[in-house]
Amino acid sequence: MRLVTLSAILSIYLLRANAWEIPENFAETGHSNNWAVLVDTSRFWFNYRHVANVLSIYRSVKRLGIPDSQIILMIADDMACNPRNPRPATVFNNIKQHINVYGDDVEVDYRGYEVTVENFVRLLTGRLPPETPRSKKLLTDEGSNILIYLTGHGGNGFLKFQDSEEITSQELSDALEQMWQKRRYHEILFVVDTCQASSMYEKFYSPNILAVASSLVGEDSLSHHVDPAVGVYIIDRYTYYALDFLEKVEPSSSKKLSEFLKVCPKHYCLSTVGVRTDLFRRDPKTVPVTDFFGSLRPVELTMNIVNVLPAHVNKTQPVEPEVKYTYVSQFPNLSSYT
């Protein structure tokens, strides 16, 4: 079957000379769907850059094909429509305003006060209240590749949420272990852009996780540049170069994860990018970037002709009873009160 699929794809490819390149391992990826959990944990205007960080990744994964229904975006504060923003409804990654990372089509799933440690852990582990809407659930299964991206202010072994609480690396690794035991993922790419970021993944003990951190323990992650019109730093170094790399990736491109791990060398980042590969079973040199940043859409081509018969609609209209309806007076009758 797989051969048939491949040959069908190849024939289409030959027909359309300038069609996309088909990745070599198109049918061999071990996962069946892609999800992304993108979290900005910082509130307040001076943390504008963290919102720009998370929106940069959001823009990339959306551009590479993960649908909004499979992206959980958590943003702790509103920068785009903040009264201090001189250009309403925009968040730029660059002083030259190359890319409006906020875009015209954005869906924020958790925002403002909803971004808490409790909600984040509940989201990962799937232990949510019954009335939670679908867009706030991480409905993954054992075939899901998940990209988890966190940005905010952190320290050795913790990441602050909204300046009032923090998640420790132990809590995070326990949550991921719970996900593994519940078969909620196939593989995870964990990216964290914060100070002393590598401390966040040191305690991980669950399999199939590839972790990337913008700085090692004892190092600060630094911001990239300031926009005087906005008045604050607008993006962090690591994410700036990560976005720079991801902008060159196409859904069909064969760029490998090992290239992504090298996006920010020390003379760009001013901090050392930490990578942890011991839990990950595959070699990053063979894994396409789109295994985590793109989306896999299971498509099976068939050469058979399918006859679609017109649906036989036997719609029996229930007879509506005739009832006397009325409009209600919008103001009380005060004659009895005066």
Added chain:
Amino acid sequence: MRYLIYLVISTLLVYGLPYSTAQDDFFDEELLLKPLASGHVYAYFQFTTLWEAPNNVQTFQHSHLFPRGLGEIIGRHKVDELHISLTEGLWNYEKWGYPVHDAGSGAEIFAWFNKNVSNVNNEWKSLTNALAGLFCASLNFVDSSNSMSPEFSFRPTGIVKEPPNSSYLRYSSLPREIVCTENLTPFKKLLPCDSKRGLATLLNSAYIHNTNYHSLGIHFRSVCRNAGCTKSSLELRQTVSLVYDTLTEATQDWSIRKLFGIGIKGACPLASLSNVYIDMTSNETVHVYQLTPSPNTKVTSFRGGQQQQLAVYDIRTYSNRGMFNIAAIYTTPKTSSVTYPSVLYANRYIIGYGQERGSLVTKLHNNHWQSLDVILLENIPWYLPVYLHTVKVICNGQQIKPLIQRYMPGRERTRPYYLELVLRLPPHSVTKFSIELDYLFLKWQEYPPDANHGFYMGPAVITALLPIARNYTALPLDGSTITSSFNASRNGYLVQLRTESLLISLPTPDFSMPYNVVCLACTAVALAFGPLHNITTKRLVLKNVTRNWKKKLLSFVKRLTKDTKDKTD
């Protein structure tokens, strides 16, 4: 003239027939542009979906033009009527008149549930959660602690079988809620043409969020299907209200392109009516301007003693030549004047000092020559306990007795304070309502991360039936589209003013205090611990020192000198 409108509408209906023969639903898109006397331009979009079907779960299993996502939520939670608004900014009733739909700043939601809902509170909780997911707004923060069931202020605007019982009504407001592109995106996705075609292409986030006031609204209700009103249809109005400031620009001229950043491309093919109306009533009196291109038709509407001039543009007749723009070119220099202030408007503020107690004041201005009856609904959060005996309603130095008063005291963490008064405002008067309140200390975990920013208090709602329709734009109860408001004289004109939402600083503890205490205590312990540890663990022992003759001699000399010193003293 009225005949002419009907002619236009009927031709449009015929135009839209190919899409509506098989289905029993209709979609209309309209835009009303109204230059206000204050120099602002009010733009009101309305997207109306009418569906000739009863409101039940089976209906929402299949949908055509009606948004399925919203329909499913309405059907599952047995909602009879639903109103949501997401607003940024404050509508200035005094200078701008009355909007088509009133909305308080932040998020506001109220719903009427069906009579066979057994537990309204649970259904309300799950409804707001579902809507939070649909509109990317934090509506899930609505629960019984900030919801109420006012008896008079909100009546069903749709048709009902039996007299309504307000225990099936829930109203809540979240004044802190922000409105941004993430709310506009799902809003546009509910439209049958999305934002690809029709008037919705004008909804560009950068041009919406730079306005003085913007409000998104969802209004769902049941309306009559036939003249006898024996069958019901479903009506969904999606509205966008915007107020642009033209005075701060170089010229007062405005156009569709200037306001929305893009011209009109064409009508939504699914719409049976796609019109742009420009209210030209203030032309020649306040401002003088010319419209290009000239409109298809001009309509004169008489309503509630007021005459209104409207220019009507049918998009279909203009768009066959490609993208088009409607511009207003002013021939007079910039002007801003309020000729007739609105009949009724209100404002609200907090007085008092300190963080222990204060007083809430709402001022109601009646500019009419007759007395006006109004309903004042105060929505006071549970952490601001009010004292009913301190209610004062004063007008011209005299106390006014409310005609009706409804009060339900709040309960900490479970119920807000509900106060509803029916007042008769004397002619040409300012009435001052005041009530004293305390500021409560919260538990330390109940403070939000930015506790020092303060807490928001939702707007008061003032409902009145105005006798004249001056500066009035709302649609009549029995109408669905903007056209229905032309020549729609009725017995009264309902307005529901929203006052300012207030920012209150509650007594906030110093959150670094525990940290300071820990540091201080640790320092004290460390200082005390060292000597105590030394004393208790170390033993003082005599040390035998064997000395050679040199040291013995030295100590002898030392002793001698010491002795002599002692002597000299």
